[in-house]
Amino acid sequence: MSMRSALLVVPFLAGAVCALAAGSVEGRVLPFRQVEVSAPVSSRIAELKVKEGDLVKEGQPLALLYGKLEELEMQRAKALLERREFEAKSAKRLYDNKIIPEAKAMETRIDLDLAKLQYESAAEQVRLRTVLAPLDGVVVTTARETGETVSAGQPLFRILDLSKVVVQLTVDADALGTLAPGRHVRVNLRKAAEPLEGRVTLVDPCADAEGRVRVRVVVENTDRKIRSGIRARVDWSDAQ
Template sequence: DEAPERQDSGDGQPTTVQVETLTARLHEPGLMLQGQLEPWSSVMLSAQVPGRVESLAVSLGEQVQQGQKPLTIADEGRSAAVLRWQSQVRKLEADLVAARRLRANNLASESQILSLESELAAAEAELTGARQAISHLTPEAPFDGIINSISVDIGDLVQVGSPLFQLVRVDRLKATAQIPQQSVGNVAPGQSVRVDLLDGSRLSGVVTFVASAASPETRSFAVEIAVENPDRKRVAG
């Protein structure tokens, strides 16, 4: 048999064939959740001693450092109380040393020694309390943050528990959301995530917590994500 005659393309030019190499990749489906952004840390500092606000060293929105003292409550005799109890402790210590020497020579009773030891312990406790009261006159910021609210003004009288100011940390945020039961197996601490904000911008985060038990009301699992916010964008809420 004769081979079939090859058909000519008509223009005498060779046909061009484009070859594309395809590489197989594993498809990783994404999980989209709606949640809420909160400050990484938030604390309302309250008065630990009663007194009158003597000075305010910060203003709303100001950045403060850990250990900084935003306000001062008036001393009102507390420093004098420390000096008084220091003097009493020194006196009782000297009396106790002398009584023990007398006791060694049977010139003092054991009950006298015990009585002085009891008085000294009570005086030392009073001194500790007086010193703590002094430290509470100038409450310290427990972490670096921003003054988000101030509840007092100079001259205000505060009681124990009265709110003074709120401090928030927003250079890192905490995103919270709920994961459906059928998807919780795909999420684990340490995973990187992307957080899309309402203004269209994006932040990066890392999963820090996935609940071990579902909520009995929603049958979903709580998740928390640490979100870095170096520009301190006002997005928490």
């Protein structure tokens, strides 16, 4: 039986659907990347900066957590640091003029180093009160509202990177042919007038118990018109 005429009967799997014919397989579209953003510390949500459907950039603030006490502690640590810096400079001048012993000058330097560590620790606690986007993407879920108390590690947002999409499918190992990572294939969406170009990024080196192999195809989606979750047909029967 020729490769073109052979039919592959593959049961439905999560993230993939049955193969249609050798060299033409239907799969499901997945986001290129997705991440669940959690609260870095236990606190209360003071302000939500984004809503569902918003496009965000990496490093953009998503939410502010209450942190008045932490801000006050940082101010105290900064004042102490400025004082230790002044004392260390004064001690150095006195030591250079042989007015105080080396041990006294060293003591002020150690106090200065400790003050720097205290300030950095306090500043980090303040920074943790701003929840930042870890990647470019679209906010698809906001799990909490302003005023709610959250625990460290509790989910706040889910962000999808749809600048590219992945078509995931399973193919009978005997029907893979020359399909290999780096190969360009055609990707047909149900409502698309023209096929899109995709690139194979993974052909799993291990088949499952039924002889099927997982394949992932990446398609550019800069305009974000391709939606996650829809079905797409991948054709490599005569793709280059």
